[in-house]
Amino acid sequence: MNKFQAKIGTISWLSYFAIRAYRSHVKQTYGKVRNIYLDKDEILDLEQVFVPMTLILRKEETFTLTKRKETREILTDPDHRRLVILANPGSGKTTLFQALSSGVSSRQWHELDHMLPVFISLRKFSAQTDCSELFDWICQETFPFHGLNHHTELLKSLIAQGRILLLLDGLDEINENNEHQTLMAIENFINTWDHQKEGRIFVSCREQNFNMLKDPTIFIRLGFQEYRLSDLRDREMETLIANRRDDFEKHHKHIDRFMKDIRSHPNTLSLHRNPLLLTISIALYLYRPHEEVPHNLAAFYEESIRHLLRRRDYTAKDCQNAFNERDKYFVLQQFALSYMNKCTKENKDFETFPIKLMIQVAQKAAKERINVSPDQAEKLVIEIQTKAGLITDTGDTSHFTFAHRSFHEYCAARLLSVHGEKGLKMLKKNILNPKWHQTAIFYISIVSLEGNNHAEDLILYLLHQAETKPFSEKKEILWLIARCASELNHPLEQLRTRLIDLLFQTIQQAEGDSQELMVSLVIMGRNAPEAVRKTVEIRLQQLIDIQNPQSLAKELNRLDQETALALLKFMADSNTQSHHDAALIGLQEMDCLEKIEILWTLLEKFENQHNQQASTHARHQIFSVIEQDHEAVSYLNNLNTRCLSFLEDQDVVNIYPFCPPDTKPDNFARLIALEKKNQTTTVSDVVQLDKDHPWKSFFIPC
Known part of the structure; x- marks a missing residue:
């Protein structure tokens, strides 16, 4: 029977029905998302819930004056079929791939009507031991999950016809010891099945993790173009908010007032340019009686988690929370940090976890700290899942993840801050591990609001590490320091200036590509005191004369608008034609x-x-x-x-x-x-x- 099914898979009229059923299941799987912040299911419609952000080509050997391509044009460009999509946490990488899967299956992308989307979690693929090839994984896991069994010949036929849209999500989520194996699997698939570039292959990754790959040039060698998702531009942000008009009206809140609040301060506006943070802010604004938006990174996550944990406290009795917010939050923090430590020791990623481990943490907490009996611990964990939505199963009821990876990282950072000197020591021990970088950024945002010097201490520790490391490692540490410094809530002008000077000197000494270092210097100007922003501006002006001004100009949209425009005006006012061309390229990335x-x-x-x-x-x-x-x-x-x-x-x-x-x-x-x-x-x-x-x-x- 299996051989018969495999053989008929290549018969066109039977393939048609098999593919139609596959598309239908993909649409059901990825076409609906659970919005835990607004507590409802939503259709992942390309024109409503999902707002595609601007994609910017990350590195260009030559800069040309051409019209900026829209995201859809880039994703459907017949000349560029292999893309790496890079972004910051919460920028919508996975949502983009899910929207593509659902949209292509629903015929919303006429340019890709002939293609079949194949969504693969690289975290899941890299974690298994029985299947080392992507082709086999598609046949044995992805196709059967969507109802296509024994269709190896059909897959070969679709690949040969250039009809596979392969979406490899979450390169940053693979275990470090599996990195080489996973990259080789991607390379083998391309060399064996798609060396003619007939199909399309897209890979997503956090930008900070991509910069630290052991073989950073592999995707360039394989013919990929690297794009990064930029922060939401004004028009995109306004569209996303306008799509929530019905929710604002339902809760008797005013969009215009919300827009005014998020524009009240440059730092507040900058944070709201992240899709996840903007969605969180909208939910908090709608559900809380007082109309106030978060003003720093830690506040977004702290207020959101607490809101989700207590939002069912006063609902109808049959839906009401049985456990208080404090106890549930304590369990989340204890588990997040302990599991990150466990996974670090075992050299594996922490995203997916056995739910029994969280229950064990809750049982231990019930005996020692929280006001819950041990026999109620499992019910407390279930309430976190079903009523708060902060954890979700992976399709396997024994394994769960946090609703977003950054919630796990924030909860770990929150407990580190509570532990004081002990937490700081633990973070220093792990901070050079890329899996801990986002937790470190959250930690800085949390502790810099407190009355201690832990934020300054951690950055000084990183500076010492950077000053003693070889160039290849120094570059990665300087990037992390810049991101941490951008979350400081204290001026610390002397410390920031020291970092700016070190970055400037390192860029001057760099041989070859120094774009990542220039990006770090640009980031130092974000959310900084006026004197620090001026120092960054002066250093960037100096670099315009000694570095590639066009490469620098393309990165200026990472800065606040005022500083970016000042630097572009500096280029425009110069007497050097290359500076004028660079300013024109940089202005193309601005939306104002x-x-x-x-x-x-x-x-x-x-x-x-x-x-x-x-x-x-x-x-x-x-x-x-x-x-x-x-x-x-x-x-x-x-x-x-x-x-x-x-x-x-x-x-x-x-x-x-x-x-x-x-x-x-x-x-x-x-x-x-x-x-x-x-x-x-x-x-x-x-x-x-x-x-x-x-x-x-x-x-x-x-």
């Missing part, structure tokens, strides 16, 4: 009205240099802002700079006859005239313009 002023300055310079390609690119960036922001035309016209003076007023009026009589044409009219003068294609070929813009008609070829 204020960039028009710098673009306007650059436009004059490009025209004077007879650099038509750059001039066209600058104009089209301005048009793109005008299309998206109704205040852009007024902003442009109010600029003091009167550039494009070489255009005769009458020539401008002949093209754009709506200028008031007896007045000089405004900046907008000059922009349109210049575009018409240089027109070889319509602006809509470069920027998708809304048909309601009346000025679009000026670019319709005669």
Whole structure:
């Protein structure tokens, strides 16, 4: 019977029904998500719940002035079928892959209609011992899970036709001792089955972990392009919030007031650019009686966990919590840290855990610390799962994970902070292990709010480690210090300046690629005191002259908007053409009205240099802002700079006859005239313009 099923798998009409059933099951599996923060199930619809963030090419050998591609264009580009997607915790890597799986199965991606999504958790794949090849794993695990049994021949046929969309999720979650084996499995699959690049292979990973791979060039050698998910831009953030309008109305809360609150301080706004933190903040805003948003990283997690643990305290009796928040939170912290220590000793990842171990921790706590009898410990753990949603089963009722990996890391950091000197000593012992890095960042955010010097002590310890390590290890430690320093709630200007100077010196001494170090220096300017931001700005200005300014410009969107624009203006105001080109590339990654002023300055310079390609690119960036922001035309016209003076007023009026009589044409009219003068294609070929813009008609070829 099995041989018969394998043979008919390649018969087209039977394959059609098998694939249709597979797609249906994939859609059921990944098309619905549990939103624990809003306490409801949601359809993972590409236009509602999921808002795709901007993907930025991480490293480019040559920089070209081309229109920035939207996320969908990148994911469906026929010329780039292998991608590594990098991001910070909570940025939506797994959600992106789940949305792709569900969307492609639901025919929402017409560009990929012919493809079959295959979602694989690299954590699960790397942890097993019976199957070392991805092809075998798909046949033995993934296909059967979605109802396709004994379809080896079908898989071979689909691969040969270029119809497999392989989504390898969570490279950062594999055990360190399994890293080489997992990377070899990916390489073997490509060399054996997809060496012609017929299919598509996407890999996701936390950026901080990707930088520490033992073989960091393997994906480049295999033909992958590396992209990183940027923080939410204003438009993306507003879209995600607008998609929650019904929830705001249901709870009688106002979106406009929420938006005003998150924009009240640059640090608060920066934190809300992370999709997970924004979702948490929305839930807290809706469910709590007082309208207040968290203002630092620790507050997001602390308030969210406590809210989830107590939200059923006052519901109907049959749904009411039986255990108090304090006891449940104590168990979560005790388990999170003890299990991380256990896994570190065994050199394995901590994400998936046997639920019996958490029950054992609860039983021990019941005997020693919490107000619960040992025979009630299992019920307490079940309540954490069913009513708080902070832990969830993996499809196997004996193994669980935290709802998000970062909740596990935060709970461990919270207990480390409670342990005082003992916790600091434990963290120092483990801090160079990449699996502990996010916990260290959370720890800094927590303890820097307290009245001790543990945050400063930990960073000084890391600085000492960096100063004594060889360059390859120093680079990784400096990145971690920069991330930790960005979470400090005390000025500590002397300490920060010392780190900035060390980063600057290391970049100067670096041979070859120093992009990761420059990113670390950029991060040092985030959420920093004014004097520190100014120091970072000065150092970056110095690096513009001695490093690749284009590479640096692409990373400036990691900074707060004010600092990034100041550096881009510095480039634009210089007398060096390469700086002008770099500023133009950097501005493409910015999403704000204020960039028009710098673009306007650059436009004059490009025209004077007879650099038509750059001039066209600058104009089209301005048009793109005008299309998206109704205040852009007024902003442009109010600029003091009167550039494009070489255009005769009458020539401008002949093209754009709506200028008031007896007045000089405004900046907008000059922009349109210049575009018409240089027109070889319509602006809509470069920027998708809304048909309601009346000025679009000026670019319709005669």
